[in-house]
Amino acid sequence: MQTSDLLSVSDVAARSGFAPSALRFYEREGLIHATRTTGNQRRYERGVLRRLAFIRAARNVGLTLDEVAAALATLPDSRTPTKADWTRLSRSWRSRLDAQIAALEKLRDGLDSCIGCGCLSLKRCAMSNPGDIARTDGPGARYLPAPLR
Amino acid sequence: MQTSDLLSVSDVAARSGFAPSALRFYEREGLIHATRTTGNQRRYERGVLRRLAFIRAARNVGLTLDEVAAALATLPDSRTPTKADWTRLSRSWRSRLDAQIAALEKLRDGLDSCIGCGCLSLKRCAMSNPGDIARTDGPGARYLPAPLR
DNA sequence: GTTGTAGTTGAAGTCAACTTTAAGTCAAGG
């Protein structure tokens, strides 16, 4: 396991819940960092666990890895990030969630007014054409993620 | 445009909002059907528009194309589907939306209790580890779709 | 009859976020 205070890949995988392949991927993408042993194996500082917690939370809220990377890039590299640093990064998530909830409620309410009619008109039906929701993206836009279907 | 009462690909594309390539894709997948002219061009009956409206609505609610195909397969092929047929198909969508909304509210409430602390503990933080929400899928699960970020 | 737009096909490409594979190297216990 743990020789000094540095963590191996499997340590971090076990503690963070991310697969080792994901950790390597995140490193390639510049989201996390690792030093190496003389034999070229990765060793992580404990701070990486908080970084990974941030990544997981951000992904849960719907950020892409690019966005996560951009957020992490605003952390100071001269000192260890403080709680205030992490709080600053996550402060904008609430409005994101509120917007998402509102969009889904709108869709649900559209369904309520639609389910009895069977209309499914492409022009009028709120389910087929939820106006301000649907037009935010091109064809085939999905408004629900696979895990919650 | 429209020679008889049959619709060309571009007609259907314009009226449904789906790209011609999507229409061809849906036909390959068995979700819609088209007859052919003597010159092998597709001609659609008007009923395809309602089918496409259903597809779009189902996608908005989060169904995969496989699920949509399964739903459409329960429609009678001997007669034109009635409003009741369509209503039956879409009746289960509400609980799906309710579940999704509840999950997001839970995530938001977790954020509310978390944003002031900056903890981001992998074990305790509700944002990193939203229990019954997150464990519904493997690594990297996303709970928000790209269009609404 | 010519032109130009619309349509045809199969195959390959796209995107995100990883995972898997293959072929090999390192570390620790016995």
Add this chain to the structure above:
DNA sequence: CCTTGACTTAAAGTTGACTTCAACTACAAC
């Protein structure tokens, strides 16, 4: 020293829902 399990890499594969491409054909207008 030897074995075994953990680790390394680059490259390719996965998934879903399409889009794009290349090369070709059809149809309507003039």
